[in-house]
Amino acid sequence: MFKKIKTHFLTKLIIFSLCLFVQQTVFARQIVPTLQYLSDLVDQFDFAAIYSYEYERYDDTNTGTRTNKVDTFFTDNINDDLTLVAKVPYKWSSDDILGRRSSVDDITFYFKDEFYKKYGWQLSIMPNFSVPTGAWQRGIGAGRVTYGAIFAVSKDIGKFLNLEVDIDYLHNENKRDQRIDLGRYYFIPTFHVTDRLDTFIVAHTEDDKDKSYIHPAIYLAGGFNYDLTKHVSIAPSIEFGFNKPEKDVTFYCGLVWKH
Secondary structure (H helix, E strand, O other), rough: OHHHHHHHHHHHHHHHHHHHOOOOOOOOHHHHHHHHHHHHHHHHHHHEEEEEEEEEOOOOOOOOOEEEEEEEEEEEEOOOOOOEEEEEEEOOOOOOEEEEEEEEOOOOEEEEEEEEEEEOEEEEEEEEEEEEEOOOOHHHOOOOEEEEEEEEEEEOOOOOOOEEEEEEEEEOOOOOOOOOOEEEEEEEEEOOOOOOOOEEEEEEEEOOOOOOOOOOEEEEEEEEEEEEEOOEEEEEEEEEOOOOOOOEEEEEEEEEEEO
């Protein structure tokens, strides 16, 4: 946390110092506006990084896949209703079939529109698409452009509870002989414990990408979000699967920077 804050201030300090220097040159009129734009850009985006570790068994033995992943999110609030998000994931995993492998996963862009916010209700739609930046030959990424949409409804119940339902559709065009049309469904109650602490439960089901699994996977997760400072928060959680297609257990640890 402190390293990220330190990096932020060092970036601002370097840009400010460069501005003072170039003001003494004949190119100041052209360069200073450019440096000021870069300085404003540092303050424009919110950043989030979520580390996850998941373990999936093939059978009742200890043989399985161990996957580590870091999802980095860059968020830009265009206005009160429209938000642009870019997700840049990096994954490394190992198993007895493909061995050890690592790569940038497919990068996803989201466009969130909160089109209704009244009487404690919030309705939003988030169309999205992914570009094939992953190494699909090694089991990371789809190998093709995918697209989908997320529809979310949430309602504040008093001061201490928020209920949210998400419906997620993904057209999973791919080169890996996976299922094309995927649905995901989430129910998320969030409890506002204090001004700095929220706890949450996530129950969700989703279609498995593996065509051999007919029944959707079922998950239950829980965790909390704690504001360390005005700009920095952490969000650890743990998720369990309850039927055959699922990952047995997944640990998450999120770090969020808000400007």
